[in-house]
Amino acid sequence: MSLKQARKIHEEAQETQSVGKDPIAEAKRKDLERRLRENSTFNALADELLKRQEEDENLSPKTITRDKSLLEKARPSLGWRPISEITAMEINDVLQGVVKRGTVDSAYRLRALISRIFRLAIVTGRAETNPADALKEALPSRQSTPRPAITDPEKLGGLLRAIDSFDGQIWIQAAMQLLPMLFQRPGELRQAKWENFDLENRIWTIPDEVMKMRRPHMLPLPSQAVDILNEIRVFTGHSDYAFPSVKSIERPISDGTLNSVLKRLGYTPDEVVPHGFRATASTLLNESGLFNPDAIERQLAHLDRNKVRGVYNRSQYWDERVKMTQWWADYLDKLKKDAGHDPRMGKPSTATSLKSMGAPDWLRKTVREQNASL
Incomplete structure (x- = not known):
C-alpha cells in the first residue's frame, strides 16, 4: 500500500469516528x-x-x-x-x-x-x-406434438410380428417385445435390473431414481412377460441389468438401441417410436371400455393432478391392473396371430418365442432349476 493510500484510509477512518461510528x-x-x-x-x-x-x-x-x-x-x-x-x-x-x-x-x-x-x-x-x-403470457403458445404411435389394431399386429422376426441379440428382441406389452417409458425398461423383478409373484418394481417423477412404481407382469424374462436370464443373468449393452454388461442398452431396431424392421420415426407404445396402449385400452380409465393412468404411472386424490389413489386399482395387463398381453398375441405379414419384412419368422433362438435345453433346464432354488 502506498503512503497516499494509507493516508486516505486513515482520513476516512477519522471521518467515520468523528460522526460517532466505529471504523x-x-x-x-x-x-x-x-x-x-x-x-x-x-x-x-x-x-x-x-x-x-x-x-x-x-x-x-x-x-x-x-x-x-x-x-x-x-x-x-x-x-x-x-x-x-x-x-x-x-x-x-x-x-x-x-x-x-x-x-x-x-x-x-x-x-x-x-x-x-x-x-x-x-x-x-x-x-x-x-x-x-x-x-407467463409473454411466450407463444406451445404446439403439443404427440409421439408417433400405431393405434390401428391390424397395423399393430403387423409390427408385433415384425418384432418377432428380429434377428439380433435376443435380449434386445425381448426388450422390444416387452415394450408394447408393459408400455412403460423406454428408459425405465432399458435400465431395469434383475433385482427389480419378482418373477415368482409377477411384479416389476421400478425404483424412484429411474422414474421420471422420482417416485417408485410397481406394476403387475402378465405371464408372457414372465416367460420372456425367464428365457433371457440364461443370457443376461450374469449382469445386473436385464438388458445389458452389447459392449459392456456393466451398463444397459443405449437410448438409440430400441429406435435402431424399429428402423431395421423398416419403420420410420414418423410411423412409430419406442415411447409411442404408451399412447398405443392408452388408446386401445380406453377404447375397449373394459377398464377404469384411472387404472389405465395408474399403470402408465401418471400422477393425479389433484394431490389429495392422488395420495388416496396411489395404492388403488391393483387387482384391476393385474387383470388388465394379462388381458392386454393376450390381446396383443391375438393381434399378432391375426395380422397379415408385412411385405417389408421379407420371409416371416417361424419362431413364436425365444426358445427356438436360445440356449440348448439342458442349459435352460439347469438355469430354471437354479432360479427356482433362489
Missing part, C-alpha cells in the same frame, strides 16, 4: 455488503439452485444437465447482474432470443427455472419480487 465495525459492514452483493448475482443464485437440485431434490442427472444447459442461455446477459435489479424486460429479451432460435419448449422451461431462482432469492432475503412470473 472497524464500519469496515466489517462494508465487507459484508460487498460479499452479499457478490452472492446476490444471478449466477450465484443459479449455482445455488443447481446445487440444491443435485443434493436435496434427487433429480435425475439428465434433468440437471438439461437445466445447466438452459441456464447457460441466460448467464451472458443476466449472470453478473444483482438479482434485485433484474427487470422483467431483461428476462423477456433472453426468452425471446431462445424462441427466435425455434425452441419454444426450451423458453418455457427456462422461464420456469428463472422464476425458481427468483423465489430462492426472495426466501433468502436477496430480492423482493419475481419478475419472471409476469412473463
